[in-house]
Amino acid sequence: MPSKPEDKAMHQLQSQQSELLDKIDELRGIGVGGLVELPQLIVCGSQSSGKSSVLEAISRVRFPTKSTLCTRFATEVILRRKPQTRVKVSIEPGDSRTNEQERQRLRDFTSEAFSSDNNLQDLIDQARACMGISDNVAQDAGFCDDVLKIEISGPDKPELTLVDLPGLYNTPSEEQSIEGIQIVRQLTERYMAKDRSIILAVISAKVDYHIQEVLNIAKGYDPEYERVLAIVTQTDKLDEGSDEEERWLHYIRNEGIKLKLGWHALRNRSHKTRNVSDAERDEEERNHFAKGRWASLPRAHVGIDRLRHRLSTILLKHVAGSLPTLIKDIEQKINDRKQSLDKLGTARPTTRDQRGFLLNISSKFQRITAEALNGIGSKDFFGGLSDETPESGDPRRLRAVIRELNEYFADAMSTRGFRRDLAQNVSEPLSDSTNPKFQSYLSQWVPEKVTADDLMKHLMRQAANNRGIEFPGNPNQLLVGELFRDQVVPWKHIAQHHLNQAWQSVDDFVQLAFGYLTDDSTKNALLVGIIHPELEKLRDSLNKKLDELLSYTTTGHPLPVGRAFLERVQQRRAENQLENLQRNLVMENTIFENSSDWDQAKFTFQDLERAANQIQTSHGQFAVTDIVIQMQAYYEIAIVIFIDNVAILAIENCLLRPLEHIFSNQVINDMDDKEIEKLAGESQEVREERDRLSGELKKLEAGMRTLGTFALGRASVVGR
Incomplete structure (x- = not known):
């Protein structure tokens, strides 16, 4: 008895093998295969590689062997072990058949069940005619994505479902067009590209391996050959003891081109033995592989009996896995369809239905916006905490994005918010200086580097040219204001960039929100008709607020309020006087190498008197040093206020707080019927999309019900 949970699950599936494969076929039959990749075995190879003979040997049913472009479609061969022999042919319409009447006409082609395969050729010919495929190459330029289904049951049949693909070829003929070369290859590649396809590559031993491209094509979609089984046919055509025979044995032992599923060797019917019985065919095959070098191969890798068993095991494990x-x-597809249908809403033929549809969107938008601004978003729109966040921030999490932008703004103002770099305790940015978004803030302004001496000379000239009624030795207060206004020139550039970034973040959020809440057609109508005009009003409001915040700063005279300014000025004056005193207390033959030397130094009263006189002389009659001190003290206070005002009075009051009201219930209630119909009326495309999604949802839900028994069974077995 199996001991591992997965072994128990496999044992349970084996006992239900036929039912399990029937369920997969049922999924394909109800159209789930067009929505979700289904596990399958695909049979592919070059023309004349023996594909038909392989299918005949596996199924014990004689397939038509005519190799023309009449096989420009896939054939699904369903083999089931049943007490009675039956053969049935039907057509599953392809995705390219969009007309429902046409699809139903193809589905209606379901032959009666026959007790033998004598009529199989006629049935296939009738099915081809129903699909519109003839033997005339000129008439049939393209391939057909309809699937011909051949259901074969009998007491000796293995439990298998195979998809037989048209044979690959490289040379056109009267019956095979040059266009068909690419058509058949594209069809083969389409099936190989599906991750749940096991590739049965049929290769003829009588043709040089290197000119049979089926394995090379498979490698393009399965580079490690993890889902390829190579079936070598016509092995009896090799000369006994030849190098060519040994080369093929090398491949079949999986020593040359290594395949995870390995290789298998068969001996096909020849033209002379085409009418011998299946039992005779199998006996000849057993005799062939019991002789010469072939006897050295593992018995599990030769002969049709072992291939049937091997394919059944591979398919069972593949389906179970x-x-x-x-x-x-399927669950994900169901959720996707439900979300898409939820966006479309129910059918809304009347104005009342349309108004209700918009009111529902409005309520959800206000809820999402409130959550975004409070930073407490629900998972449906905002995603879970474990979701990966892009480097530029998740635009759905609006509060987090705005806070990050505010930090960039504050950092940029602290490090680049001045016209002249006076090198007075300029702080390093706290933000990541390599961040592209932060770099965009820093690029708005580059301060001008100036030395203290250059600045003093400039101010001396300014003071001399702009003397007022102040007493000699006192600063001209108008110069303080002029220097301050010159120093804050970058504020507008950086703040304008910040407001643009904040507005763009809101625009990104709004687009994502409406993309989540409704379909593209309604979303575009709402954005163009209501949302974007309202957002432009918010942008104008932001810009006006910025002009207001900069108005007095750029035109008025500094009017500091409170003790903070006076304390800063006094502190700066004291620091400046101490610095000048130290500079002028350099006694002859005395060198102060570090700050500790000052603690041990002794000075006379004459030294202090001389140093004080030098300080007064250096200040000059215009007191330009005090002008810089007052301007810098006022700048440090004003910049903090400005940063806060931009973040609160502009962004919060003029952009974020009005956001949830741009599409409120009141806005909708104030609309007339024509506006409502223009925004929420359904186009033919929307109605068709709802029908398509509803149809796909029904198929997927039916598929989930089909697999429900196995899903629950597997969960209960593995969970033990």
């Missing part, structure tokens, strides 16, 4: 991800994929 695919069930968890298949169920997960």
